[in-house]
Amino acid sequence: MQIHVVQPNQSLFGISQAYGTTPQAIAQANEISLQETLVVGQALVIPIVGQFYWVQPGDTLFSIAQRFGISYQRLAQVNNININQPLTVGLRLYIPEGPKRNGEFNAYIEPMGDTVSPQLEQAARKHAPFLTYLAPFSFNIQRDGSLKEPPLDDFPAIARQNNVTLMMVVTNLEEGQFSNELGAIILNNEDVQNRLLNNIIATANKYGFRDIHFDMEFLRPRDREAYNQFLRKVKQQLPEGFLLSTALAPKTSATQKGEWYEAHDYRAHGEIVDFVIIMTYEWGYSGGPPMPVSPIGPVRQVLQYAITEIPPSKIMMGQNLYGYDWTLPFRPGEEYARAISPQAAIRLAREHNVAIQYDYNAQAPHFNYRDQQGREHKVWFEDARSIQAKFNLVKELGLRGVSYWKLGLPFPQNWLLIQSNFNIVKRQS
DSSP states (O other): OEEEEOOTTOOHHHHHHHHTSOHHHHHHHHTOOTTSOOOTTOEEEEOOSSEEEEOOTTOOHHHHHHHHTSOHHHHHHHTTOOTTSOOOTTOEEEEOOOOOEEEEEEEEEOOOTTSOOHHHHHHHHHHGGGOSEEEESOEEEOTTSOEEOOOOTTHHHHHHHTTOEEEEEEEOEETTEEOHHHHHHHHHOHHHHHHHHHHHHHHHHHHTEEEEEEEOOSOOGGGHHHHHHHHHHHHHHSOTTOEEEEEEOOOSSTTOOSTTTTTOOHHHHHHHSSEEEEOOOOSSOTTSOSOOSSOHHHHHHHHHHHHHHSOGGGEEEEEESOEEEEESSOOTTTOOOEEEOHHHHHHHHHHTTOOOEEETTTTEEEEEEEOTTSOEEEEEOOOHHHHHHHHHHHHHHTOOEEEEEOTTSOOHHHHHHHHHHEEEOOOOO
16 A cells, blocks of 8 residues: 655645556545646555655665564565665656554544434445444433443444444543543442443343443543452452443543643553553644644654553553644634544635645644635644554554544545554454
8 A cells, every 4th residue: 555645736636647557546535526726735545566766865774674574685675676786866666565553543423412313324335344343422320329321223234244342432421522520420329330330231231232341531640550450349349251441531640730631551551451541632632722632742652651550451542533733823711623634624725725744843733824814824633644653653663553533534645554464353252
């Protein structure tokens, strides 16, 4: 699979000729129209086996082979060149596809209101083949230990048809906000705990959930050990064949302060549960200043700390399937950024005739535009390059896989790159 960044005056026809494919194949892979004007800086996925590389100044056969994880002898053989022959700048080399490693993939899916929209159901059907887990969000804990269920509609059937494990997301959400008061009741009242566990197991059996996933956030710091003990109790009481997982805030040390961090004990979760999802996104968020949502530096820092506390095989990296559009100047508390899909971001750049830039330090695309009212905007989003950078990090650190927040935001390049990089693990029998 090739990632191509559109240059000035390039067309689908010209790009397809360079890679030995067709404009139709590229358009279909990237879910764009053959008639659409390409945006300078737009990252396209080219659906070919392997990829091509053009020799740059200073390149050697050895350095190129090392970059792509193959031997220089194999690279020379595939391209029918002499190992001792100096490389010519601009020479096109074919890089064969390397071995893939196994990876698990989860996607949260959040129905709004009391029904599942046709668009959201279609997103579940379309992307279930790429998933290990599907996680309807969420079963809200009530103060008496009962559960408020989300609408599920055909999600259980979609999971069964695609050999996907249903993940039962259980949260301490009250009126749309994570509640430390509700969390304290659950974690410190044994009677409520017992009712809750009975309700969780009965509900899981009713719908076919086989992973129980606690997303308990904004807990009181003093409830840290109570949360650990609660998870131990859950693990002991779950029927055979059930998995237990948790969502964790992105920390860089065991002593990190803050209401979102202190009750999440990485080491204890790593010992108790089957796997964790670390929420490595929302550095750039709707109520904050414009910046990348999941810049590679901070993501790496969190994950490098995490693997000192939790086995890498138990860690799923959290990844956003969206970006944000900020109106400038940013005014904290007055205006909020608008969430947009990667496809919508590219359309915005096209409509306003602006080029997409790429921040190589953050590994994230961005651009500015001015709206019809004359207001300036800043957009940070995700593209094939930023996702490939995250996949490389997952492979480098030996992580379990990737968890997405959330389905329903079109990003076709992501799913193609999963297939190119990983063998998708399917756990449901």
